Amino acid sequence: MNVSSTETTNSVSHFILLGFPSSPEMQLLYFGLFSVVYTLTLMGNTAIVCAVQLDRRLHTPMYIFLGNFSLLEICYVTTTVPNMLANFLSTSKSISFVNCFTQFYFFFSFGYDEGFFLCIMAFDRYLAICHPLHYPRIMTKQLYTGLIIFGWSGGFLLFLTPVVLISQLPYCGPNTINHFLCDPVPLMMLSCSEDAITQLIYSTFNAIFMIGTFLFILCSYALVILTVLWMPSQAGKRKAFSTCASHLAVVTLFYGSIMVMYVSPGSGHPVKIQKFIALFYSVITPLCNPLIYSLRNKEMKNALRKIFGTEHGVHKV
Template sequence: MNVSGRETTTTSVSFFILLGFPSSPEMQLLYFGLFSVTYTLTLMGNAAIACAVRWDRRLHTPMYIFLGNFSLLEIGYVTTTVPNMLANFLSSRKSISFISCFAQFYFFFSFGCDEGFYLCIMAFDRYLAICRPLHYPRIMTKQLYTGLVILGWSSGFVLFITPVILISRLPFCGPNTIDHFICDPVPLMMLSCSKDNITQFIYSTFNVIFMIGTFLFVLCSYALVILSVLRMPSAASKRKAFSTCASHLAVVILFFGSVMVMYISPGSGHPVKTQKIITLFYSVITPLCNPLIYSLRNKEMKAALRKIFRIEQGIHKI
């Protein structure tokens, strides 16, 4: 009987309202233009890196293969939320169906989880290349980096099935207004008719283990890399190693810094405006910055991108 009542209350809400950024119609149009440009630049930047890795044979190494896949992840990551946000800027209803809301929740956080794993994989690759250079070709074989690519893409989608199912099974009987621009799990749990401490505990524990675990792995890897670089006798080798590591660490700080502030302790509660700004930073701004960070600090990537642009210009002239 209890199960039946739970199912009835769960299905009473068929859609949610995403308030987004409440403002005048003029400001909504301004937001639409601003985020449309940001989204387009993000797609172009990350697609350019992925294409450069695909087409330039000099970049067919594990480091760039991981980077190319990371850029593809970024494209999926922003596409799960930004198009819907843009549509809501032009809409007066700003509604999203129950199924679409949880589908967005699942794909957005699965892609985000995959990015965290890819940052770990890239840190591990740099550790092997710099700290174990003689053993690198023997360890980082094609079979290994192919397996790591598959693991990086699939891990988030497997791990986030459980949190999404648990939260979607909470009873939602109204209200159905989410003061956010995405279907975020924290405000979703707050809308539930009954407080489920077990679900909140499982979700919080998952976040702590994933974020702290991956972040510490990355930090330890780069700490060992930095120690190894400092022992290098050649100043040129030090500059090249530090340049590569600086790019990776900048992305790590941007990604993990904002995500950990937001999700490491959802029960503590952040002001609504703060939640939106932090989420906007790691869901929109960070994917825009990543191509710039990697391309501007990497000579090989800049050379490959220039080659691609020259080819495209030649095609247009023809």
Template sequence: MNVSSREINISVSYFILLGFPSSPEMQLLYFGLFSVTYALTLMGNGAIACAVRWDRRLHTPMYILLGNFSLLEICYVTTTVPNMLVNFLSTSKSISFVNCFAQFYFFFSFGCDEGFYLCIMAFDRYLAICRPLHYPRIMTKQLYTGLVIFGWSCGFILYLIPVFLIAQLSFCGPNTINHFMCDPVPLMTLSCSEDNITQRIYSTFNVIFITGTFLFVLCSYALVILSVIRMPSAASKRKAFSTCASHLAVVILFFGSVMVMYVSPGSEHPAEVQKMVTLFYSVITPLCNPLIYSLRNKDMKAALKKVFWSETIVHKT
């Protein structure tokens, strides 16, 4: 019995990612559209990371966390979009078994890290606004350095378990995934072994992580908003609300789409809906984040102008 199970498990050596089936002309249009989107995402998030790195005025915990979050966005979007662009020009649209699960692991690990980073950034704003006198003593260099390391590494540790469990399922055909990436929901539907325990563990993991981090962020900003309302200065209120509004916009964009996809039962969503929702939080959100953070922050806008101005001078000379 064990031998036959192993033979079945290795019978599928690659998967076919259907992506967005359409005519060759539409595939070229999609390629151009997503190429521009990917380039703008890299430029926007890269500019924020460079501004934080080069402008000493932004060497504070809030901006250091923001710079790392932007780098995380670059890694996050790079796990799926380049392969999607290749498939737009490919006729086979195949991805090996190993590469499929590698994409699954890295995409969701970076996504998990994003959730933790949003929690860390909410915690930082809570301390800065609700405990301003104690903030320098609490948010030391050692603490925010530890938080940065935690934010980058925790997702990679936690997501080893779901990826390992799903990789142990038997895949004996068909091998066509009606998606543009190796998403675990359509992957598990292709499995020819009925392992309800793995599905329950994966669903429970998603519900606990997504709802837990989302509630932490909401509670943090609820306390921040209450503290802002009590501020006597109108200027201080505007500045605090502006910062929190940008953070909350990112939180709503990210968690809103992720909760629709993974907290509610996946069987209720048709394949096309799954693809559109995944496209929103995996491609559109990383594109919007630099605009949200930079356009609502005077210090960031000044730093970005400085970065682009210095690059312009370098190119002219």
């Protein structure tokens, strides 16, 4: 990401992230509230990562993917929330040009990676439920390792082009972003010249990624549901539907908000609505995901009870 050459041609060396303008007392309240949310998010996702790592019964592709997804959530939320918390206590609320685009790149790359992992998890459930006899032969260690590598790296490779193009736009002032993170839409609006090609490329990348991955997930689960409906065992149906319901709930939370926000950025949303939607998918969703996966999954609940029961000297199975 070549931002150093951009700084030499731009008069803007830093940006001001307005965040949530309010009184100092409200800023402190926001700081306390989001500190609690961030801490709970880290604890919930770390608990899932630890459960998958420590409980041998969870050393299966489905739970290994889930553990990686939870670790990804930790990285995703950490790209923005610590800086947002610091701004609640700051009067300047500034972020350097390089740091702004670094946050922009990592936040959206991790976001793309979340979409890839949701596709991988949907594909895994499709194989396990629709082709159970062939599942062990298809989902080998080599395959799921390759899928994990792709899940972590795919977003960083794909999002490199949009972030480089947007970082090369001329910025001559003003430098105030009415947001709590370095979002591409207000960044492009701050540019001295309107670059229709860059906006088109950015919108096209988002549309192809979001619609493509979302349709892949929907098709996978549609096939899964059709297979489940033909199952003779009621217990098998309940277990399969329970697993799918957890995944679909996370998919709905993730895609429901980002599609409204980013598939058509040119359509324009009121600033307060933009912040609320961004807050939902960047802060609230990572908090809800571990709750959804742990509360609706018997194996995960048992693993968490075992781990935390051992820590407190009360072994529970």
